Amino acid sequence: MRESPDSGAIGVEGLWKIFGPRAERVLDSDDRFLEPGALREKTGCTPAVRDVSFEVSPGEVFVVMGLSGSGKSTLVRCLTRLIEPTAGRITIGGEDVRAASPARLRELRRHHVSMVFQHFGLLPHRRVIDNVAYGLEIQGTGKAARHARAADILSLVGLDGHADSYPDQLSGGMQQRVGLARALAVEPQVMLFDEPFSALDPLIRRDMQAEVVRLHREVGKTMVFITHDLSEALKLGERIAIMRAGAIVQIGTPEELVGAPADDYVADFVRDVPRSHVLTLRWIARPPEEGEPLDGPALPAVTLIKDAIGAASSSSRPIRVVDGDELVGVVDRVDLLSFLAGQDVSGLDVSGSDASGSDAVATA
Amino acid sequence: MSSTAVSTPSRFRVPGWVAPTGIALLFVVAYLIFQGTGTLPHNSEAPQFAAVTELREWIDDHRNDNPVFLYFLNYIRIFVEALFSLLQTTLYALGWPGLIGVMGALAWLAGGWRVALGAVAGFCSFGVFGLWQASVDTLALVASAVLLSLVIGIPLGVWAGLSVRVRKLFTPVLDVMQIMPHFAYLAPLALFFHIGAPAGVIATMIYSIPPAIRITALAIQRVSPTAVEASASLGATRAQTLLKVHLPLARSTMALAINQTIMMALSMVVIANLISAPGLGSDIIRGLSRAQVGIMLPAGLAIVVMAVVLDRMMVSVAKRDPRNKIGRSSLVVAAVLAGAGLIAAPLLPREWPANLTINLVSEINDVVLWAETSWFGVTSFIKDTFSNLVLNPLEHLFTSAPWWLVAAAVLVVAWRISGVRPALTALACLLAIALLGTWEHSMRTLTTVAVAVVVTLVIGLLLGVAAARWDTYSAFQRPLLDAAQTMPSFVYLLPALALFGTTRFTAIFASIIFAVPPVVRLVEDGIRTVPATVVEAATSAGSTSGQLLWKVQLPMARRAILLAANQGIVMTLAMVVVGALVGAGALGYDVVLGFSQRTDFGMGFVAGVAMVLLGVMLDRITQGADRRPSPTKGM
Ligand SMILES: Nc1ncnc2c1ncn2[C@@H]1O[C@H](COP(=O)(O)OP(=O)(O)OP(=O)(O)O)[C@@H](O)[C@H]1O
Ligand SMILES: [Mg+2]
Numbered sequence: 001m002r003e004s005p006d007s008g009a010i011g012v013e014g015l016w017k018i019f020g021p022r023a024e025r026v027l028d029s030d031d032r033f034l035e036p037g038a039l040r041e042k043t044g045c046t047p048a049v050r051d052v053s054f055e056v057s058p059g060e061v062f063v064v065m066g067l068s069g070s071g072k073s074t075l076v077r078c079l080t081r082l083i084e085p086t087a088g089r090i091t092i093g094g095e096d097v098r099a100a101s102p103a104r105l106r107e108l109r110r111h112h113v114s115m116v117f118q119h120f121g122l123l124p125h126r127r128v129i130d131n132v133a134y135g136l137e138i139q140g141t142g143k144a145a146r147h148a149r150a151a152d153i154l155s156l157v158g159l160d161g162h163a164d165s166y167p168d169q170l171s172g173g174m175q176q177r178v179g180l181a182r183a184l185a186v187e188p189q190v191m192l193f194d195e196p197f198s199a200l201d202p203l204i205r206r207d208m209q210a211e212v213v214r215l216h217r218e219v220g221k222t223m224v225f226i227t228h229d230l231s232e233a234l235k236l237g238e239r240i241a242i243m244r245a246g247a248i249v250q251i252g253t254p255e256e257l258v259g260a261p262a263d264d265y266v267a268d269f270v271r272d273v274p275r276s277h278v279l280t281l282r283w284i285a286r287p288p289e290e291g292e293p294l295d296g297p298a299l300p301a302v303t304l305i306k307d308a309i310g311a312a313s314s315s316s317r318p319i320r321v322v323d324g325d326e327l328v329g330v331v332d333r334v335d336l337l338s339f340l341a342g343q344d345v346s347g348l349d350v351s352g353s354d355a356s357g358s359d360a361v362a363t364a
Numbered sequence: 365m366s367s368t369a370v371s372t373p374s375r376f377r378v379p380g381w382v383a384p385t386g387i388a389l390l391f392v393v394a395y396l397i398f399q400g401t402g403t404l405p406h407n408s409e410a411p412q413f414a415a416v417t418e419l420r421e422w423i424d425d426h427r428n429d430n431p432v433f434l435y436f437l438n439y440i441r442i443f444v445e446a447l448f449s450l451l452q453t454t455l456y457a458l459g460w461p462g463l464i465g466v467m468g469a470l471a472w473l474a475g476g477w478r479v480a481l482g483a484v485a486g487f488c489s490f491g492v493f494g495l496w497q498a499s500v501d502t503l504a505l506v507a508s509a510v511l512l513s514l515v516i517g518i519p520l521g522v523w524a525g526l527s528v529r530v531r532k533l534f535t536p537v538l539d540v541m542q543i544m545p546h547f548a549y550l551a552p553l554a555l556f557f558h559i560g561a562p563a564g565v566i567a568t569m570i571y572s573i574p575p576a577i578r579i580t581a582l583a584i585q586r587v588s589p590t591a592v593e594a595s596a597s598l599g600a601t602r603a604q605t606l607l608k609v610h611l612p613l614a615r616s617t618m619a620l621a622i623n624q625t626i627m628m629a630l631s632m633v634v635i636a637n638l639i640s641a642p643g644l645g646s647d648i649i650r651g652l653s654r655a656q657v658g659i660m661l662p663a664g665l666a667i668v669v670m671a672v673v674l675d676r677m678m679v680s681v682a683k684r685d686p687r688n689k690i691g692r693s694s695l696v697v698a699a700v701l702a703g704a705g706l707i708a709a710p711l712l713p714r715e716w717p718a719n720l721t722i723n724l725v726s727e728i729n730d731v732v733l734w735a736e737t738s739w740f741g742v743t744s745f746i747k748d749t750f751s752n753l754v755l756n757p758l759e760h761l762f763t764s765a766p767w768w769l770v771a772a773a774v775l776v777v778a779w780r781i782s783g784v785r786p787a788l789t790a791l792a793c794l795l796a797i798a799l800l801g802t803w804e805h806s807m808r809t810l811t812t813v814a815v816a817v818v819v820t821l822v823i824g825l826l827l828g829v830a831a832a833r834w835d836t837y838s839a840f841q842r843p844l845l846d847a848a849q850t851m852p853s854f855v856y857l858l859p860a861l862a863l864f865g866t867t868r869f870t871a872i873f874a875s876i877i878f879a880v881p882p883v884v885r886l887v888e889d890g891i892r893t894v895p896a897t898v899v900e901a902a903t904s905a906g907s908t909s910g911q912l913l914w915k916v917q918l919p920m921a922r923r924a925i926l927l928a929a930n931q932g933i934v935m936t937l938a939m940v941v942v943g944a945l946v947g948a949g950a951l952g953y954d955v956v957l958g959f960s961q962r963t964d965f966g967m968g969f970v971a972g973v974a975m976v977l978l979g980v981m982l983d984r985i986t987q988g989a990d991r992r993p994s995p996t997k998g999m
Pocket of ligand 1: 019020046047048066067068069070071072073074075228
């Protein structure tokens with residue numbers, strides 16, 4: 001066990017959380033493999049997280065998404081034992097969280113991991129600056145020092161001049177900035193977000209997402225981000241885990257999820273995503289055919305398909321898809337058109353050429 | 365309200381009213397056959413009573429050599445006595461100008477100049493009534509009791525608020541404590557702590573502690589769970605979260621808890637005079653027992669004034685926006701007020717100057733006498749008619765019916781209204797009453813309560829429905845209800861006594877005016893919370909407003925109405941018992957007698973227990989299946 005988890009890596013292995021009076025016993029029996037509904041019927045226990053494993057590398061933004069009740073909040077709370085897991089192993093920066101003593105756990109929460117909540121959880125009787133400084137106050141930092149730090153953070157999240165307001169004098173978006181500032185003020189390596197923006201209206205939500213992207217760029221924390229909004233997940237997530245009934249169904253980059261959904265559930269999830277906005281040329285590049293001209297424009301393999309349309313329409317020759325100097329394949333107009341029309345050239349879409357493809361184009 | 369007894373779907377559908385009517389007929393026939401047999405007449409020499417009297421003798425003999433008393437109970441008494449005398453001495457030491465100044469200053473800090481003015485005027489009135497010393501004694505008594513209640517009650521409340529398990533443990537105990545009439549606390553306390561101020565303080569404390577616990581628990585429970593979670597997620601210890609999140613967020617509700625505790629203490633402190641606690645209670649009890657409104661009116665007014673002043677102060681504290689910190693200028697004003705009083709104290713005479721008091725005892729007595737004689741015709745007509753037509757027959761019915769028939773009736777009724785478990789509890793209470801030898805008096809008290817409850821409910825329903833239907837009437841009625849609910853219970857005996865002298869009827873009248881306000885409020889709220897969409901739907905279907913009331917609003921407010929009935933019964937019982945002081949007789953009278961006559965102590969004690977049993981029984985009968993979730997429903 002390392003003394004100080006100064007890297008933000010998170011490891012989760014075989015994590016279970018079962019709510020109810022005889023959780024341990026359920027876990028030891030074969031009942032745990034039952035569907036949540038059936039299990040509740042039989043034992044009165046609710047399985048919220050079922051055998052979840054994943055790794056997050058330092059500085060990564062890891063998004064967890066799933067429908068309401070799929071166990072996202074429970075999962076993220078288990079990471080710092082705000083909810084006590086029933087079984088499994090959790091490491092943060094190499095330290096075994098489940099083995100930590102209460103004091104050590106407090107240390108971890110005070111200095112290494114902080115959290116932003118859906119309903120903000122601000123303290124209405126404290127001014128904004130005291131809300132932001134709360135974490136430092138808990139640690140025993142002196143008043144002058146913590147206020148100075150809180151003021152810095154407030155300007156980082158764009159709340160200059162609101163230090164002396166009270167939370168209920170701010171709009172929802174501003175309140176969540178306070179929540180964000182409070183989490184940032186303790187300089188954590190890891191930040192956990194539980195649907196932080198779902199209570200906000202769409203325009204403000206977009207602002208706040210941009211804010212998180214900017215903060216991630218500036219301060220480079222490891223982030224675990226819970227959401228049930230797919231576009232938010234795609235916008236923020238380097239990798240996305242999809243949860244269903246407590247278990248993770250698929251983990252992958254946005255491209256992998258959209259291009260190769262693991263099952264119908266995931267496919268259904270990503271159905272409305274305009275795929276040309278997510279997939280890159282690599283997904284539709286094919287080997288050049290005999291005698292096909294190879295002097296068309298060259299585009300990197302990571303180019304989004306939607307961005308290749310311009311090049312394709314300005315040249316009659318197939319686009320060469322390159323990875324550095326190496327030729328990955330070619331894409332011609334017919335390929336592009338048939339992809340946009342939903343007829344997948346590479347045949348990666350498990351749902352085949354159903355109406356979803358054309359829907360996607362229509363919404364795009 | 366469909367009958368569950370006949371639920372078998374047969375082709376010959378039995379109408380719903382047949383079974384209840386049949387059962388009722390059965391009871392009538394059984395009564396006619398067995399009337400007069402199996403009664404349990406009162407015997408004031410009953411062995412149960414004698415045993416308790418002997419126990420008291422034994423305790424009085426061994427108070428200073430039995431270890432339980434020597435090392436435990438006596439220390440509690442000594443501690444409480446010390447606390448009381450400390451407060452009493454401090455209040456006296458301030459002198460009247462000092463105390464008025466300090467109260468004014470506190471009231472100023474709590475709620476600004478209006479409240480301060482009220483406090484100063486209120487405390488001056490104690491002197492004007494010539495009751496300064498008694499008022500200060502009462503204040504010291506209330507302060508000691510409230511202090512103890514809060515010191516014990518708030519931590520318990522916080523604990524119950526934080527832990528579901530503790531809450532489940534406390535709730536039934538608090539439920540029972542809240543339906544115990546004041547009187548029931550006195551005898552056991554006199555037994556263990558002897559009579560006098562300490563026993564009075566402890567009785568008052570026990571009586572006033574339930575709201576301190578209950579409301580604090582509620583306040584803590586209501587604290588936003590996300591705020592608590594956010595605090596934990598930042599690594600706060602439990603103590604830090606409690607101090608920095610729970611308590612500040614629960615602050616204003618907890619101020620209401622304190623207020624409620626003070627109000628309960630004020631109404632108990634008077635009754636505590638029966639076990640020789642000092643203060644305003646002595647005038648009130650004396651006035652009540654001699655039926656002299658003149659003696660008790662000033663003291664009663666003083667208690668009401670004290671209640672209003674303290675209530676205003678606490679409510680202002682609860683309402684104050686914690687963000688407006690008390691400014692320096694406010695502190696200066698407060699310091700000036702308090703300082704002025706304290707400096708004036710040695711300069712002015714120690715006692716409240718006699719030429720500033722008004723003594724109205726004989727004038728008031730004259731007015732009351734005049735009222736009694738000039739309205740005699742009307743009041744005695746009401747009184748006599750009511751007694752002859754309703755009270756006496758009913759009392760005869762209850763006391764001449766065999767005990768087993770009454771028990772069966774209680775079982776059936778409770779079963780029908782509230783279900784099996786409450787019915788069994790009610791039955792057990794009734795049987796215990798029989799075993800204690802208090803059957804006849806309990807039946808008499810039950811008669812009084814039943815009559816008062818019926819009248820209370822009828823009036824309460826009418827006024828509640830009226831208030832729910834006409835907003836202007838409701839707006840007019842609200843402040844009256846608010847005022848009525850801050851008044852200590854026995855204050856209601858005053859007008860009753862003035863109008864009807866000492867009779868059973870007086871107690872009934874007092875309990876009706878005491879219990880009507882909360883019933884009205886519950887009924888009105890119940891009807892008003894019927895969802896607007898439902899009302900709209902019914903109206904759009906063409907219901908008349910009468911149909912709307914009978915077919916939609918009243919049925920949907922059923923739960924609130926049941927709760928109102930329950931509340932009305934509990935309050936009526938408490939009042940009817942206090943009404944013993946003005947002629948209600950039966951159990952309450954036994955209790956009072958127990959304190960004045962040493963040989964009757966046992967009977968008084970047992971009567972107190974019987975009251976509690978009666979209270980629990982009535983509560984269980986009416987709690988309705990859904991008032992409190994039964995412990996079995998949870999799992
Ligand atoms: N304290 C609890 N006791 C019992 N069951 C719980 C508790 N908390 C959550 N659950 C159950 O666990 C399951 C997962 O809940 P969770 O809150 O983690 O879902 P979620 O994915 O965050 O949903 P949402 O999007 O609505 O926030 C649900 O079935 C819920 O009912
Ligand atoms: Mg959630």
